[in-house]
Structure formats: C-alpha cells, structure tokens
Amino acid sequence: MEDIWLSYAKRLQALAATGLHYSPDAFDQERFAEIDGIAREMISRLGQVPVRQLTGLAEPHEGYATPKIDIRAAVFREGRVLLVREKVDGRWTMPGGFADIGYTASEVAVKETWEEATLRVEASKLYEIRHRAKQPGAPDYRDFYKFFFLCTPEDDAPPQAGPETTDARFFDPKDLPPMSIGRSSPADVARALVHLRAPQMLTDWD
Template sequence: MNDVVRWARALQALSQTGLEYAAGPYDRERYEAVQRIAVEMAAWAGGEEPAELLASFAEESGYRTPKVDVRGVVLGAEGLLLVREPDSDGWCLPGGWADVGETPSRAVEKEVGEEAGISARAVRLLGIFDRDFRGRLRWPAHVYKLYLQCEPLGGTPTPDGVETEAAGYFPLDTLPSLSAKTPPEQLSRALAVAADPAVAAAFD
C-alpha cells in the first residue's frame, strides 16, 4: 500500500509539473492522462472518490514541491505539551501547515497558542523529517515536518474546541498514545536533540 501511495504521489507531481510547462495540446493530453492514472491509484489506496481527488489535484498548479508542517516541542516543568484532535486515536504535538508569508518560528508560535492556549517562543530547530504516512488512508501530499523547540511563556493548556479537544503537559517517561501526526520515532529524535544543546538538528 505504501508503494502505491508513493507511486501515485510521484505521478501526480510529474503531471502537475508537466501541465505547467506543457508546450502544446498533445503534451497536455499526455500529462492529463498521467494525472488520471495518479487519481485512480490514489483512490484505490485511500478509498476516496476519484472525482473528488481529480478536483483536488486540479487545484494545484506550478512546479510541485513538498508542503511544510510545523510542530512545537514545548517542554515545561510538567513535561511535554501535547494536544488531542477530535476523532483522533491519540495525542500529537501542537502544530499544522505553515501559511505563506510566515516564518517557521512565527507559524509554530501561532499554532501552539491557537491549539493549546500556551504563549510560546520558538528557540531552536530540532529536526526536519519526511512525514510518515503509515496507516494514513486519506490522500497524502508530500510533506516536510519541522520540529521546533518552544519555550513556554505563559498560559494554561486549553484546547480551542475546534481543532483540538484536549491539551496538557505529560511527563516524558509516561507519554500517552500518539497519533500518526507525531510518529514516536520522530519525536524521540527531536527530544534527543532538545536534551543536549551541543547536538545538531536531526534530519532525514
């Protein structure tokens, strides 16, 4: 299944880039055919409707590049700050998509404040990882996840009631079950960097 998703993602990127730079109608027809193949593969792998996927693919244009997901590693006196999203099977680091025009530090500070109710300041890059898609059924874009250590400045963990339904600090030795948005192996690598100021940021 992971191979099918990877192939579909590569074909989607190829078709999107090809459509952007197509030299004529015959080139466009070929890249549109590649896009339809990518849709069929992605729909089969993720159980989604081909028509919805095709519309989603068509909204993307230009040279295909990875999206950026920022995650705040907020370490306080009580442990690590985590949030729980509605209908989620576990907890994750607060964060989300970086908006165009935002710096990574500003993006993660905003996400921590909105999702967990904590005012924080980004102080250090801990890692840049390729997003892990294991167990994710919905169509995945290619994503780079940025883990940034954040210093808590104030506030009480409070969910926003929309994107998050719970928030709290957890001791590092008794973390709850994590959702797919915070793969345990990535979190372990980020925490190892956070524990030693002399260690450089991790990356895939």
C-alpha cells in the same frame, strides 16, 4: 514507511501536474491530463480515499510541483511535553499543522501552539526534519516534509484546548497517551527531549 506504489503514484501525479502547467503543446496537455487522472485513481485506490476527496495534491495552476510542509512544536515544562487532542481522530499530538503563507516556519510553530493549546511560546531550535512518506503511520496520499521545533513557554499559564482541539495537557514523556502517529509520534517526542538536554546537537534529518 510509505508503500512504494503509493510513492510512485504520487510522483507520477506531480509530474503530470507540472507538465500540464508548463507544456504549450495541446497533444502533450491531453496526455498529461490523462496521466494525471490515472495517477489520481491509483492514489485513491492505494490510499483508500475517494477521488473527489483528494485535496492537497499538486495542481497545474501551482506551477512546479513541490512537497508541502507540516510544522510541529515540541513544548516542554518541567520535563513534561505539551500535547493536544485532535478532533479528527481523538488522539494526541504535538501542536502544529501545515505551514501558512506569509509566516516563517518558526512563526507557524508559535502560531499553531497558541491556536491549539492557547499557550504563548518562543521557538528556540529546529531539531528535526523528516519526509512524511518515510515515517511510521498510516499512508497519506499527500506528500510533505515535517519540521519539528523546540519551543519554550513564555509564562506559566495552563494550556487550554483551541478551536481545532478538544484538550491540551503536559505529559510525562515516559507515559504518553495514544498519539496521532501521522502528525507526531513518541519517537519525535523522544528526539525532542534529547535535543532539549543537548542544545548544541545538530538538527536530525533524513
């Protein structure tokens, strides 16, 4: 669960960015700019990220500030789940990443699985929607929703690492390697397995 003060700072920064975009008043623009700067400094300190490296926050040119979307694919073969090893932290996660413009959410799940595990899949169900700030893991200064899709391999090809990963394998859900919790967690794998066995279940959401 995200620290409440980091949540406040992110909300404050988003409101400032929205105000900078829509307000025609020069004095209000000045105030919103100051609030934006203060909020970014707060996020930097609370998230332990240098201000100059704060990418992915709401920007005035984007219009009304909204959360980003992270998409993950839960791919099973013979009861084993596909995980890829991230170059960034050396830990494992379900394939995925931030949504790309021009693709549907399910298309992103399919595309990311191919790019990170060189495996062709078909999305079959959106099984989970979560707000990252309310999930386990280290604080993230960005604000985004997480969509999890069940996906089925289209063939028996073995997974292989892609440009953004160092390894790709199927694992027994009861014996998972150290996971990159901010991306996906053992709990996300467990829920995927439940939905795989009961496809009529409604999507989980928070």
